[in-house]
Amino acid sequence: MSVFSRYILRLARKRWRIRAFRKRRDLASVVDRTSLIRPEGILLFSTLRNEKIRLPYFLEYYRDLGVNHFLIVDNDSTDGSREYLEMQPDVSLWTTAHSYKRARFGVDWLNYLQMKYAHGHWALVVDPDEFFVYPFCDTRPLRALTDWLDASSIKSFSAMLLDMYPKGPFDIQPYHEGQDPFEIAPYFDSGNYTISRNQRYGNLWIQGGPRARMFFDDLPERAPALNKIPLVKWDREYAYVSSTHMLLPRGLNLVYDEWGGEKASGCLLHAKFLDTFAVKAEEEMERRQHYANSHEYRAYRAAVSTQPDLWCKWSEKYINWRQLEILGLMSKGNWA
Amino acid sequence: MSVGIVMLCHTALDRAAEVARHWATRGCPVVIHVDKRVKRRPFDGLVRSLADLPNIRFSGRHACEWGTWGIVAATQEASTILLRDFPNVRHVYLASGSCLPLRPVDEMVAYLNERPRTDFIESVTTEDVGWTIGGLDVERFTLRFPFSWRKRRRLFDGYVKLQRRFGFRRRIPAGIIPHLGSQWWCLTRQTLSAILENPDRAEIDRYFRRVWIPDESYFQTMVRQVSANVESRSLTLSKFDFQGKPHIFYDDHLQLLRRSDCFVARKIWPHAGKLYKAFLSDDAGGQAAAEPNPGKIDRLFAKAVERRTKGRPGLYMQSRHPNENWENGRTAAPFSVFEGFSDVFENFETWLSKASGTRVHGHIFAPDRVHFAGGERVYNGSMSDSAAMRDYNPMSFLTNLIWNTRGERQCFQHGPNDNQALNWFMAGDPNAQISVISGAWAIPLFHSNANFSDIRKDAARLQKIEADFLHALRLPWVKARVRIWTLAEFIENPMEPLQTIVDEISPRSMRRLTEAPRLADLAGFGQFLQNLRNQGMQPVLMGDFPTGDGVKPNSSRRGRPYLVK
Numbered sequence: 045m046s047v048f049s050r051y052i053l054r055l056a057r058k059r060w061r062i063r064a065f066r067k068r069r070d071l072a073s074v075v076d077r078t079s080l081i082r083p084e085g086i087l088l089f090s091t092l093r094n095e096k097i098r099l100p101y102f103l104e105y106y107r108d109l110g111v112n113h114f115l116i117v118d119n120d121s122t123d124g125s126r127e128y129l130e131m132q133p134d135v136s137l138w139t140t141a142h143s144y145k146r147a148r149f150g151v152d153w154l155n156y157l158q159m160k161y162a163h164g165h166w167a168l169v170v171d172p173d174e175f176f177v178y179p180f181c182d183t184r185p186l187r188a189l190t191d192w193l194d195a196s197s198i199k200s201f202s203a204m205l206l207d208m209y210p211k212g213p214f215d216i217q218p219y220h221e222g223q224d225p226f227e228i229a230p231y232f233d234s235g236n237y238t239i240s241r242n243q244r245y246g247n248l249w250i251q252g253g254p255r256a257r258m259f260f261d262d263l264p265e266r267a268p269a270l271n272k273i274p275l276v277k278w279d280r281e282y283a284y285v286s287s288t289h290m291l292l293p294r295g296l297n298l299v300y301d302e303w304g305g306e307k308a309s310g311c312l313l314h315a316k317f318l319d320t321f322a323v324k325a326e327e328e329m330e331r332r333q334h335y336a337n338s339h340e341y342r343a344y345r346a347a348v349s350t351q352p353d354l355w356c357k358w359s360e361k362y363i364n365w366r367q368l369e370i371l372g373l374m375s376k377g378n379w380a
Numbered sequence: 381m382s383v384g385i386v387m388l389c390h391t392a393l394d395r396a397a398e399v400a401r402h403w404a405t406r407g408c409p410v411v412i413h414v415d416k417r418v419k420r421r422p423f424d425g426l427v428r429s430l431a432d433l434p435n436i437r438f439s440g441r442h443a444c445e446w447g448t449w450g451i452v453a454a455t456q457e458a459s460t461i462l463l464r465d466f467p468n469v470r471h472v473y474l475a476s477g478s479c480l481p482l483r484p485v486d487e488m489v490a491y492l493n494e495r496p497r498t499d500f501i502e503s504v505t506t507e508d509v510g511w512t513i514g515g516l517d518v519e520r521f522t523l524r525f526p527f528s529w530r531k532r533r534r535l536f537d538g539y540v541k542l543q544r545r546f547g548f549r550r551r552i553p554a555g556i557i558p559h560l561g562s563q564w565w566c567l568t569r570q571t572l573s574a575i576l577e578n579p580d581r582a583e584i585d586r587y588f589r590r591v592w593i594p595d596e597s598y599f600q601t602m603v604r605q606v607s608a609n610v611e612s613r614s615l616t617l618s619k620f621d622f623q624g625k626p627h628i629f630y631d632d633h634l635q636l637l638r639r640s641d642c643f644v645a646r647k648i649w650p651h652a653g654k655l656y657k658a659f660l661s662d663d664a665g666g667q668a669a670a671e672p673n674p675g676k677i678d679r680l681f682a683k684a685v686e687r688r689t690k691g692r693p694g695l696y697m698q699s700r701h702p703n704e705n706w707e708n709g710r711t712a713a714p715f716s717v718f719e720g721f722s723d724v725f726e727n728f729e730t731w732l733s734k735a736s737g738t739r740v741h742g743h744i745f746a747p748d749r750v751h752f753a754g755g756e757r758v759y760n761g762s763m764s765d766s767a768a769m770r771d772y773n774p775m776s777f778l779t780n781l782i783w784n785t786r787g788e789r790q791c792f793q794h795g796p797n798d799n800q801a802l803n804w805f806m807a808g809d810p811n812a813q814i815s816v817i818s819g820a821w822a823i824p825l826f827h828s829n830a831n832f833s834d835i836r837k838d839a840a841r842l843q844k845i846e847a848d849f850l851h852a853l854r855l856p857w858v859k860a861r862v863r864i865w866t867l868a869e870f871i872e873n874p875m876e877p878l879q880t881i882v883d884e885i886s887p888r889s890m891r892r893l894t895e896a897p898r899l900a901d902l903a904g905f906g907q908f909l910q911n912l913r914n915q916g917m918q919p920v921l922m923g924d925f926p927t928g929d930g931v932k933p934n935s936s937r938r939g940r941p942y943l944v945k
Contacts, residue, residue, distance in 0.1 A: 096566045129886050181630040188649055195625060204698040235761020235784035237771035239696050248701055252776075257764045263774035271698060300701040304708040306691040309699035358762045372783060378688030380680050 053245075061149075064155035070142040071153060073116060074126060076138045076373065078161055085112035088168045089158060091150035093119040093329075095172040099128055100222040101252035102172045107134070109176065110185035111168065115161060117153045119144050121241040136161075145249075145332075151284050165307065167189040169274050169288050170312065173225075176203055177272065177365050178310035179376040192379055193277070200291065201275040202299035203310035206232050207253045207317065208362065209354035215319035225315035231359040233257065234371045237270065241266070244348055247271060247290040254317075254354040259343040263346035268340055272312055274301055308377030311368055317354060372376035381496070383408050383489050383566075384469035386458045388451065389477030390415035392650035393426045396477035400430060402844045406485040408473075409435040409466040413454040416443040419439045419856075437461050447529050451563070451595040459572055463490065470496060473566045476886060478647040480659050492566070499571045499607045502561030502614045503600040516540070520592040521558045522549050553587050561600040564646065567607075574606035575599065617642035617674050619681040622689055627681050636680065642672040661924035678773060692813075694786075696779050710809040711782040716791040716885055717812060719849070720820030724870065725897035729753075729793070735893055736885040738789040744746075744781070746775070746796035758897055760784040774801040776873075782811070789885060796821050796845035807852050812860035815881055818850060819867040819922030823900055824909045836917050846921055866923025874899070 079088065088111045095102075102113065111133050118126045120141040129137045140153065147153050158167055170176060178189050178201070184200035193201060210216055210229040217228045224323075238253035248271050272288045276296060283292050290297050301307045325344045360371065368374045385403050387410055389396040400410045412430075414423050423441075430436050432489055439458040444450040459472055471492045481488070492498075506518040516523070523543045527535040542548075552558065561707030567575075578584065584602070588594045603610055617640060619627040626647045629637060631654040632715030637645055638658075648655055691700050693709025701709070722728045722742070733740040733753070750765040757765050763777070768778045782790060806812045821842045825835050853862045861884070865877060906927045912919050 146399055180630070180632065183650070184630050187651060191651075192628060195628070195709045196623070215643050234763035235780050236763045237780070238769075238776035239695075239698075239701060240773060240776075241701065248698060250698060254762070256769065257758075257762060257766075261764050261766035262768050264766075264769045291494075300697075300699045301688075301691065302701065302703045302706065304691050304702045305689045305700065305704045306687050306695075306697075307699040309697075318593065356758045356762055358758055358760055372692065372697050375691075375697065375699050376684065376687065377699065380627060380684035 049244075053292060053294060056285075057281075057283050058150075060155060060285060060292070061159065061281075064159060064283065067147050067152035068156045070140045070147060071138040071141075071156070072140065074118070074137040074139050075135070076081075077113070077134070080134070081113050081161065081165070083164070086110060086168065086190060087162055087366045088114045088170065088370070089111065089116075089117060089154045089171060090114070090170055091117045091144075091153060091164070092121070092125060092172045093144070094121045094125060094202055096121070096125040096128055097219065097221050098136040098172045098225075100123060101224060102175075103132060103135075104222075105175055106168075109181070110187050110297045115157050115285050117150065117157070119150070120277040129324040138322045149287060151287060152363045155283050158278050158282075159280045163280040165278055167194075167276055169276075173315045174205070174274075174312040175226075176310060176312055177314065177366060177368065177374070179202070179308060179309075179369065179374070181365055189379075190275075190277075193275075198308075199277045200273050200299055201308070201310065202271070202273050202313045204237075204373065205270040205272050205273065205314050206251055206311045206368070207255055207270075208232050209254055209316045209317040209359075211355040211359075212353055213351045214321045215316050217319070219318040219320060225318055226313065226362055229315055229317055230362045231355055232362060234358075234360045234373065237373075238264070242290070242297075245285065245290045245292070245297055246294040247273070248300055249289075255340075258352055258354055259340075259347050266339060266343075272311060273297065275310075306375040306377055308379050311365075311374050313362070318379075381470040381493055382466075382468050383471045383473055383485075383492055384462045384466055385410045385942050386455060386462055386472060386474050387412045387477060387479075387897050388415075388444070388454060388458075388474070389413065389426075390418060392477060393418070393422050394429075395602055395648070395650045395656065397426055398656060398660060399475075399477070399480060400436060401433065402437050402481065403485065404430075406432045407435075408485060408489070409437075409462065409469060411437045411439050411458040411462045411465075413439045413458045414441055416441040416450075435466070435677070436718065437468050444713055446529065447525075447593045448593055449589045452598045455599075456576060457594070460576055460918070463576070464570060464575055468914070471566055472569065472572050473615070473644070475616065475644060476564070478650065479564075479644050480646075480648045480655060481642050481644050482617075482637055482659055484662070496612075497568065497570075497609045498611050499565070499567045499603055499609060500611050500613060500615045501565035501600060503559040503603060503610055503612050504561055506558045506560060509696050515926045516592060517560065518558060519544075519817060520560075520597060520693060521552055522717070523592070524548070524550060524590055525592045550587075550590070553583065555605065556584070556601055558588070558597060559600040559604055561598050561612070562614040562616070562618060563595040564601075564614050565599055566615050566616060567599070567603065571603060571607040575602045575782055578602070578606075591846050615642070615672065616644045617672070617677065618646040619677065621681070622685045622794060627684075629655065630775060633677075634658055636677055636691055640672065640674045640677055641670040642674055642719055644894070648815075672706065694779060694781075696776065709811065711779055712786045712807065713782055713812045714789060714813065715782055716789070716881070717794050717806060717814045718791065719794045719796075719815070719846075720817030720867070722793045723820040723823040724817055724867070724874070724900060726900055728897050731895070731897035732791060732882075735895075736784060736789075736791070738791050741790065741792035743795060743798050744768070744792045745794060745800075745802070746944060747797065747799070750777075751793075764898060769772070771799055771801070774799060775805055778802055778805070791885070796842040796849070799832060800845060800849065803849050803852050807855070807858045807862070810859040810861075813881070813884060814860050814862045815877070816850065816853070816862075816864045817870045818864060819919065820870075821846060822867070822887075822909065822912075822919060826905055826931065827900070832911070832915070836912060836915050839912055840917050843919060843921055866921065868923030868925045871899075871902070871925075 088106055115136050118139045129135050208229045209231050233253045237250050240249050242249050250271040251267040260267035269289050274288045327339050328341045329345055439461050442450040442454040524918050529536045588598050619625055629648050631652050632836045690708050694712025729740045739753050741753045744750050749767050750770055777892050906925050909919050909925055910927045
């Protein structure tokens with residue numbers, strides 16, 4: 045990589061940070077409990093809109109893993125999400141009615157909050173429908189992972205998005221508050237992911253899974269990206285570039301080994317395809333606030349009207365992280 | 381006689397206090413050294429929490445930056461105090477704050493009392509390569525290291541390089557033969573005091589002060605001068621990964637640690653409450669006098685290191701994306717590629733899957749869609765049969781297919797009509813078995829009902845594509861198992877090549893092929909080739925196929941030919 049292109053990336057990073065700093069004015073604090081954050085606390089950042097039904101299980105899941113504080117941006121929810129979050133003792137909440145799209149799909153907001161609160165902390169950035177799974181997550185808390193990453197001088201941890209789906213149409217079984225979504229949607233695609241390298245940022249670009257198979261099989265290049273780097277030992281100089289797919293400085297994107305070995309990695313189980321999906325797709329289409337001209341949601345809406353069944357006879361039923369490890373979707377690396 | 385513990389702490393002081401209390405209340409005096417960089421308040425907290433125990437001492441504090449002299453100085457001072465204040469002590473055990481005793485203290489004391497003259501210290505000469513994990517070994521003793529490795533890595537590395545380039549050397553003092561080994565040892569009073577009271581100690585210390593990572597060499601070297609009975613192993617179970625940092629034990633290692641029969645383990649995660657609770661309680665139910673046996677743990681960690689350095693062959697995933705030629709196996713398992721066979725034989729796929737007991741696909745790189753075995757629309761791992769998705773990333777497609785079906789050999793058809801993107805990839809893959817009947821693509825043209833000018837154009841195109849493929853297969857770096865026959869050659873004697881291929885695919889079946897696949901009708905094929913020639917298109921890949929109906933290999937016998945041997 046030439047000095048020149050490194051300099052260009054440096055400028056890009058500065059630009060994203062300045063942009064994030066300017067977008068701070070979008071955010072109005074609802075409740076600020078950040079004084080409770082302890083120096084070694086693990087923080088979770090999230091943006092959401094109308095996800096009330098998911099929140100109880102979401103918070104419970106991450107509290108059990110050992111997240112110490114939640115920093116959440118509520119994008120103008122109308123279903124009581126804000127009021128619910130406000131009451132939680134470990135949540136700091138901001139609200140905004142500004143455009144999700146113009147904040148680059150929430151990245152600017154979270155970049156700002158991370159700049160301000162996450163410096164020196166392990167920060168996990170996930171959506172309310174993403175559930176982080178890592179090696180030994182059934183026996184070791186998140187702190188064991190971050191301690192190990194610290195000891196190994198690893199600054200970022202990759203977790204690929206794994207779309208989970210039910211057998212039959214999405215609305216076959218309604219989801220109720222507090223329920224484990226993977227009781228309803230336990231299936232996933234185990235081996236149809238394509239990987240290529242993004243030379244500019246150094247990250248991998250992963251596509252595939254049920255969404256590519258069902259909605260994008262004629263236009264695979266439009267299929268959504270599944271590579272994610274949600275867990276980072278944050279420094280105020282860092283910036284997410286596009287969702288949590290990639291970061292700057294680009295060294296943080298090197299979460300994969302290039303010489304044949306396996307680095308440790310996890311998965312984000314994606315509970316998108318529940319009965320709430322059709323409503324969501326409709327709403328998001330109307331708001332036109334999603335990536336690439338909401339192309340993704342347009343494809344979904346076209347498909348959803350035909351009651352798609354993502355399940356096929358090769359779908360795997362989720363058991364635990366060890367299963368994902370054996371299937372080669374994640375790896376223990378040298379953590380034993 | 382009892383065992384004294386020297387304990388070096390720098391973090392998780394509450395856990396260190398628990399362990400120190402465990403030792404002390406069971407009759408083992410403890411001298412604790414706390415890193416100077418630990419703040420005043422936590423240190424005072426530690427002192428206060430252990431104030432009720434008469435056989436605990438604290439030694440003077442040194443700053444213990446990794447790789448520097450501080451740790452040795454701390455050990456020396458703490459050992460001196462221990463030997464001075466507790467005359468009853470025969471063995472001194474060096475432990476860290478994150479060590480955990482795995483067996484009842486009595487068992488350890490008994491074990492050491494049975495071996496009153498033995499010094500347990502790993503001590504390997506630097507000439508025997510391989511103790512260190514990467515980095516320096518004998519150069520630890522001969523170079524100078526004025527720069528901090530932690531904070532000034534570049535300067536550190538640069539200065540090492542500079543010294544190598546110009547051949548700077550420190551003189552190793554006479555009588556010192558450099559030895560290396562784990563820093564956790566257990567020495568007898570005689571040996572330890574001999575090292576500490578060595579008349580030349582000032583000079584030796586001055587030398588070691590500038591040695592790199594002296595805690596892994598000072599006692600290990602000196603013990604060779606004073607001890608007659610060195611048992612070169614550490615009683616502390618401590619495993620290092622490929623970067624040379626210790627593996628950490630968690631709650632889920634409980635059973636493994638129990639069964640290891642080791643006395644002390646390092647390093648324990650400070651929040652592994654279950655481990656601390658289990659091993660610091662007094663349910664003395666251990667088997668008497670079992671020798672430490674860390675074999676299982678060794679294997680577990682060796683496997684982890686292998687996974688990190690070599691990985692699973694043929695796997696491409698979010699945290700393993702090897703550069704070209706670093707794959708350690710481009711694909712996960714052997715597979716077979718057949719070009720031309722399904723043109724020469726009418727029922728090749730079904731025949732092959734019966735004869736070899738494998739999964740036989742059609743043309744998986746066909747332009748219309750992926751022809752999975754049995755016409756499946758979705759295949760193992762939920763792979764789609766969409767040609768667009770396959771062509772979007774053909775390499776991922778193939779490596780996924782082979783990975784998803786590990787344990788079951790895959791065979792598939794290939795041809796010049798198909799996507800050729802992976803020809804080079806397959807040619808360089810030792811897992812690939814590629815068999816080509818060159819020129820067989822002309823048979824479907826011959827049977828087709830197209831206009832001859834179109835056929836001629838097609839033939840020219842296909843011939844060019846196949847010639848390129850054959851060229852790739854004949855390059856010197858090819859690693860695939862390649863077999864090429866011309867059509868004419870093959871037709872003359874089809875069974876022998878088939879037998880070879882099937883034997884290679886399923887070597888254990890060891891049976892002769894009884895049923896041959898059905899040959900396509902080739903009556904008039906020679907004339908067809910001549911017609912192409914007459915039109916100015918020179919078909920070369922078929923070999924010397926005689927014009928006219930001179931050769932009618934088997935083709936007159938339609939139906940089910942059987943081979944009689």
